[in-house]
Amino acid sequence: MxxxxxxxxxxxxxxxxxxxxxxxxxxxxxxxxxxxxxxxxxxxxxxxxxxxxxxxxxxxxxxxxxxxxxxxxxxxxxNIPVAHPSDSPMEGIPLIPISAMAGAFTGEQTVLEYECERFVVPTFKGAEFLISVKGSSMYPKYNSGDIVACKRLPMGDIFFQWNKVYVLDTDQGPLIKRVKPGSDKEHVLIVSDNERYEPFELPLDRIYHVALVIGVIRLE
Structure with missing residues (x-):
């Protein structure tokens, strides 16, 4: 335009x-x-x-x-929603460390072993876990240290909304990136908002779990 x-x-x-x-x-x-x-x-x-x-x-x-x-x-x-600390271990959304990401994607109880902090975020009722952004690859959309709210997606019938930001559990570790169409149906293009990071193709069979980033929050 x-x-x-x-x-x-x-x-x-x-x-x-x-x-x-x-x-x-x-x-x-x-x-x-x-x-x-x-x-x-x-x-x-x-x-x-x-x-x-x-x-x-x-x-x-x-x-x-x-x-x-x-x-x-x-x-x-x-415009950034505020997340309030939860007083109950059963209430709110867990803030997951990178080391526990696999458990966060699958919803396994092993995540609780990390004694995650939990936060109440009324704006994002569909969010299932929170993670902290690391690095500058998604700047200026997200800064290092920002907290994003995520919703797990089933891998059995995955449908990517092109150009949306996802958290991907891959053989390269967890990635927070935009996803765009790849060169064929077996690949997707992984794109950073920071132009200093080159996009790259990733085979779908190397993506183990997927979560949609539904928003960024500020911790109170």
């Missing part, structure tokens, strides 16, 4: 805010080809969906008009 600009200030503001030196760095940041940036400047257009997805911490009103607050951190924080 293209937006007509009076002048290419939007792209300049992005470069200024993220300290990007030139159009080549801007193209890498947005995940588009360098000639796309050239065309956007020349035609005074841009893809609003790409801008919105990549510039998660910039207020869109400021970016488009130069007015208002530069950051949208506060509004983003307000």
């Amino acid at each position: 293209g937006n007509i600009l009076d002048k290419p200030l939007v792209l300049d503001r992005i470069k200024e805010y993220y300290k990007l030196k030139g159009n080549a760095e801007l193209a890498r940041f947005l995940g588009v080809a360098p000639n796309t940036i050239t065309n956007w400047y020349g035609r005074k257009t841009f893809d609003i969906d790409v801008i919105y997805t990549k510039c998660v911490d910039i207020d869109m009103n400021w970016l488009l008009t130069g007015e208002g607050n530069m950051l949208r951190t506060e509004s983003k924080e307000e």
Whole structure:
């Protein structure tokens, strides 16, 4: 979806805010080809969906008009559900450590051996476990240390919603990634939001368990 600009200030503001030196760095940041940036400047257009997805911490009103607050951190924080600690070992959603992921996917009671903290998250009633994001591969969607709520999916009749974020239990360990169609029916494409991480194909028979990420929460 293209937006007509009076002048290419939007792209300049992005470069200024993220300290990007030139159009080549801007193209890498947005995940588009360098000639796309050239065309956007020349035609005074841009893809609003790409801008919105990549510039998660910039207020869109400021970016488009130069007015208002530069950051949208506060509004983003307000939209994150708050998880309250549970007083009962049988209530709430368990926060699972990486070492217990296999048990979390299968729902086995062995997970309880780790004495997981449990949290009540009214917004995500379908969530079955919580995990902490590690690393920067899903930045800017998720930062390292963010807590995501997950819902287990049956492997017998798995149906991926393309471009959704999933937690995958694989022979490479647990992955939090977007899933897209692979080169054939036996593979899926594993994609990070951080463009510094190259996408790769993964055979379906190397995926042992799957959970859909249904949201990010903030612990109280």
